[in-house]
Amino acid sequence: MRKRxxxxxxxxxxxxxxxxxxxxxxxxxxQKEPVTLTVWHVYGGQTDSPLNDLIEEFNxxxxxxxxxxxxxxxxxxxxxxxxAVLRAANDEPGATGLPDMFISYxxxxxAMPDPEILVDYRDYFSEEELSAYIPAFLDEGEIDGRLxxxxxxxxxxxxxxxxxxxxxxxxxxxxxxxxxxxxxGLFELSKEYYQWTDAQTPEVPGDGKAFFVHDYHFNYFxxxxxxxxxxxxxxxxxxxxxxFSKVWEPxxxxxxxxxxxxxxxxxxxxxxxxxxxxxxxxxxSVLYYEDIVxxxxxxxxxxxxxxxxxxxxxxxxxxxxxxxxxxxxVKSTPEKERAAAVFLKWxxxxxxNVRFVTSVGYxxxxxxxxxxxxDFIENLEDPKYRSLYEAFLExxxxxxxxxxxQLAGYLELEQTFEKNVRSKxxxxxxxxxxGEENVEKLGExxxxxxxxxxxx
Numbered sequence: 001m002r003k004r005x006x007x008x009x010x011x012x013x014x015x016x017x018x019x020x021x022x023x024x025x026x027x028x029x030x031q032k033e034p035v036t037l038t039v040w041h042v043y044g045g046q047t048d049s050p051l052n053d054l055i056e057e058f059n060x061x062x063x064x065x066x067x068x069x070x071x072x073x074x075x076x077x078x079x080x081x082x083x084a085v086l087r088a089a090n091d092e093p094g095a096t097g098l099p100d101m102f103i104s105y106x107x108x109x110x111a112m113p114d115p116e117i118l119v120d121y122r123d124y125f126s127e128e129e130l131s132a133y134i135p136a137f138l139d140e141g142e143i144d145g146r147l148x149x150x151x152x153x154x155x156x157x158x159x160x161x162x163x164x165x166x167x168x169x170x171x172x173x174x175x176x177x178x179x180x181x182x183x184x185g186l187f188e189l190s191k192e193y194y195q196w197t198d199a200q201t202p203e204v205p206g207d208g209k210a211f212f213v214h215d216y217h218f219n220y221f222x223x224x225x226x227x228x229x230x231x232x233x234x235x236x237x238x239x240x241x242x243x244f245s246k247v248w249e250p251x252x253x254x255x256x257x258x259x260x261x262x263x264x265x266x267x268x269x270x271x272x273x274x275x276x277x278x279x280x281x282x283x284x285s286v287l288y289y290e291d292i293v294x295x296x297x298x299x300x301x302x303x304x305x306x307x308x309x310x311x312x313x314x315x316x317x318x319x320x321x322x323x324x325x326x327x328x329x330v331k332s333t334p335e336k337e338r339a340a341a342v343f344l345k346w347x348x349x350x351x352x353n354v355r356f357v358t359s360v361g362y363x364x365x366x367x368x369x370x371x372x373x374x375d376f377i378e379n380l381e382d383p384k385y386r387s388l389y390e391a392f393l394e395x396x397x398x399x400x401x402x403x404x405x406q407l408a409g410y411l412e413l414e415q416t417f418e419k420n421v422r423s424k425x426x427x428x429x430x431x432x433x434x435g436e437e438n439v440e441k442l443g444e445x446x447x448x449x450x451x452x453x454x455x456x
Contacts, residue, residue, distance in 0.1 A: 037340060154323065
């Protein structure tokens with residue numbers, strides 16, 4: 001017999017190995033190890049999150065097909081993620097490394113030592129694809145000409161009303177919800193409501209309640225001034241022109257006379273306790289408005305909470321603040337960056353996006369999603385949510401969305417203004433309660449004190 005040549009054995013081994021690899025590929029569907037992306041976000045809790053549920057759905061469908069897997073490692077609030085991102089970006093001792101994707105406001109990106117570490121989404125989205133998104137939502141995510149914060153859900157400011165208590169007030173005074181369409185009308189009702197509630201207990205003078213609470217006084221002023229055709233900002237400061245006076249005067253007039261809630265904290269709290277009955281707050285705060293009010297004497301009663309678009313000034317533009325963070329993606333490999341874009345495209349497809357936003361109290365981010373939104377509203381079980389999304393639709397069709405400027409000193413100015421407007425008007429209101437009758441003078445003095453407290 002002839003001896004077999006050694007190379008024949010080598011070929012046989014290679015063929016066998018190839019067959020084994022083909023068999024293994026057949027078992028695993030021919031897929032490579034998936035590209036895994038770590039994610040930090042703010043939508044819900046670690047164990048109860050609508051976005052986590054959608055990410056799981058993505059992983060099992062499009063992700064499985066495309067070889068992409070998202071892994072949520074942090075669910076927190078925007079302040080915590082803001083701090084964690086900056087610690088990581090600055091390589092602070094003990095800081096956790098940056099994830100592949102994280103939720104962020106533009107202020108976080110502006111505070112990073114090198115925003116260039118973030119992906120410019122224009123590298124992964126065509127102009128045709130981007131044209132589907134509401135322009136103002138994309139504009140907010142642009143930093144130095146690069147689209148680095150991608151919108152997936154947006155909130156805006158919405159007016160929430162305890163209609164149960166409002167109806168009682170209206171039955172006695174003739175007040176109408178339509179008066180809340182303008183700021184002028186709202187502040188007039190605020191003064192009337194204080195007097196009406198004060199009269200409920202004639203044996204205790206001066207115990208009237210505030211009618212209205214605004215979560216973001218700074219937003220009220222900047223959007224109000226801009227809606228009247230003047231610039232609110234001058235450099236890193238504020239312009240005190242005619243429009244500012246028109247915005248300040250009715251607000252201060254009502255606040256000095258007890259009609260505006262000026263304490264610290266969020267607008268949801270005084271509505272829950274019956275200390276106010278109308279609020280303007282982020283639309284996402286719908287999660288915290290309850291269908292019951294508990295008064296200071298521990299009495300409780302069920303209430304109906306409804307939503308309406310924010311008021312406008314008479315003869316002013318219909319302008320409203322847009323809010324809501326977006327996703328940033330950290331530069332890594334083309335495969336990971338592309339995978340992030342695939343997920344964002346899926347999450348912002350009209351029906352997927354509407355399913356997501358209606359579970360967390362936000363607005364969708366494309367015109368097409370707003371078109372399918374009415375169909376989803378009909379299926380919302382909670383009437384409070386149905387009212388909110390009806391207000392969203394009216395807002396989107398009738399208002400322009402305002403984007404705050406990207407100023408270096410914006411955050412400091414906002415915090416200082418907010419704190420001092422509340423405190424100076426609280427003092428003015430206290431003086432009014434103590435017998436000072438010149439309301440206009442008290443308002444003017446409060447404004448001068450606010451101006452002195454602001455950064456020069």
